[in-house]
Amino acid sequence: MMVLVLLAASARAAVFNPETTTLSNGMQVVLVENHRAPVVTHMVWYKAGAADEVPGTSGIAHFLEHLMFKGTKDIGPGEFSKIVARNGGQDNAFTTWDYTAYFQNIARDRLGMVMEMEADRMQNLQLTDKVVLPERDVIIEERRMRTDNNPSALLGEQMRNALFMQHPYGRPIIGWLHEMQQLTTQDAMAWYKKWYTPNNAILVVAGDITMAELKPMAEKYYGGIKGHDVPKRVRVKEPTQHAPRKVTLTDARVGQSSMSRYYLAPSYNTEHADEAAPLEVFSEILGSGTTSRLYKTLVVDQKLATTAGSFYDPVAMDLSTFGFYAVPRDGVEMADLEAALDDEIAKTLKEGITQKELDEARQRLLDSAVFARDSLSGAARTLGEALAVGLSVDQVENWPDRINAVTVEQVNDAARAVLDDKRSVTGWLLRPKGAKGPGMPTAPVTGEMETH
Structure with a gap:
């Protein structure tokens, strides 16, 4: 899974070796040197998201993320990305529940230019109804x-809302439609002034x-911005959950039926954070790739899926999710597929994993970290994501040690603690019998974060 690769990227303790400093206004600066080509990835992360x-x-x-491209006194609406493109670069942004980030990939000798522009919109964003209201229509259309x-996507939204009964992780990042329709220029500027500051x-x-x-460049462009x-x-804390939930969505637009299940799980920031590394290993063993237990049982042996x-993604400010997904073969009833999934989970929890499985999974995770080191954006994103949710550089760099220290007993204990049906939501995505047409391509609902 992509999430595991991202997390594994944080294991590059011998490769990242990041340097850090803090500007006088409180802005943290992190550098990962990579001199293979004269290019850089430049990212600014704000510790504010949908939650x-x-x-x-x-x-x-998410709305303000869009509006950050609508101009300042010196750069007109829509010009930011055009300037980056004219200089041979690429830029974009993304919003999650915990943070919002903006990035540019560009030639080394253009770094000062993008830093100047990013610093400009950090403090000088100008918004009027003339640009805000049409962009509101854009995000509404994006939601549609x-x-x-x-x-x-609808099923995933409903499942998260059922899983998080109180916590704001149950809200969609893009927003509920009826609330999006009421967002104003004043709302956007209030959010900007509240959270967008160098500290x-x-x-x-x-x-x-x-x-x-x-560092001198950062001081030049960002250091003079006054923080607040x-x-x-x-x-809010998620209340005790007492019963499993089930969400079924039947829609003629479904191209292929599928099922998913979410469990509440710890992150590296929550109580029982010591279970996070064992759960990463457990997910690798049970459901990562064609050699995993689930794939071999449901796809190869039983031919049901x-x-x-x-x-599983343990990088979050608060609780995370551990989950499963499966797509049935033609003619297989969803109830039969779910029963087979339940049987394999129960068998694994009862019998536990083996030392051989642990050793192989651990090696795959560490190998994927090595393979990921060539990506400039991967390094920047792994560090930025961790820091934005409150983790430290040392926690990122020490990830291989945590994975290497995981024992069979820790994996089995963590899995048995987390895979509690009372703290779960199961979703069925069904295509009606007799539906005509091919329907839309169906991606399994994995609960991964939404980006722009």
């Missing part, structure tokens, strides 16, 4: 295309530059 929104304004974090017209931001640069070169106090990020797997 920080005030109830009733869902989608404002990506969620409302996509049955698997709430992290600058991550990866590529062909040294800290001796980067930001509110404490208050997250065309694909099956697991997913």
Whole structure:
């Protein structure tokens, strides 16, 4: 799974070797040197995401991400990306529940240019109804295309809302439609002024530059921006859950039926954080790739599914999710597939994993970390994501040690603690019998984060 590769990228303790410093205004600066080519990835991360929104304004974090491209006094609406492109670079941004990030991939000798532009919109964003209201229509259309017209996305949204009964992780990042329709210029500027300040931001640069070169540039472009106090990020605690939930969505647009299941799980920031590394190993064993237990049982041996797997992402401010997905073969009833999945999970929990499985899974995770080291953006994203949710550089760099220290007993104990049906939601995505037409391609609902 992509999530495991991303997490494994954080294992490059012998490769990342990041340098860090902090500007006088509180902005953290992180550098990963890579001199293979004269290019850099430049990222600015803000520690504010959809889970920080005030109830009733869902989608404002993602909306402001769009509006950050709408101009300042010196750069007109839409010009930011055009300038980057004219200089041979690429740029974009993404919003999650825990953070919002902006990035550019560009030649080393253009780094100062993008730093100047990013610093400009950090402090000088100008918004009016003339640009905000049409962009509101854009995000509404984005929701319609990506969620409302996509049955698997709709199911995932409903499943998360059922899984997180109280926590804001149950809100969609893009927002609820009826609340998005009410977002205003004032809402956007309030969010901007509340969270977008250098002491709430992290600058991550990866590529062909040294800290001796980067720090003066960071001071020049970002160091003069005055910071301000930001509110404490208050997250409500999820209440005790007493019963499993089931969500079924039947839609003629479904191309292929599928099923998914989410469990509440710890992250590296929560109680029982010591279970996170064992759960990463467990997910690798049970549901990662064609050699995993689920794939061999459901796809190869029993021939009930065309694909099956697991997913887990422990990099979050609060609780995470551990889950499974499977797509039935033609003619296989979903109830039979779910029963087979349950049987394999129960067997694994009862018998436990073996030392051989642990050794092989651990090696695959560490190998994937080595393979991922060539990616500039992967290095920058792994570090930025971790820091934005409150983890430290040392926690990122020490990831291989945690994986190497995992024991069979820890994996089995963590799996038995987390795979508790009372803390789960199962989703069925069904194509009606007799539905005509091919339907939409169906991706398994894995609960991964939404990006722009």
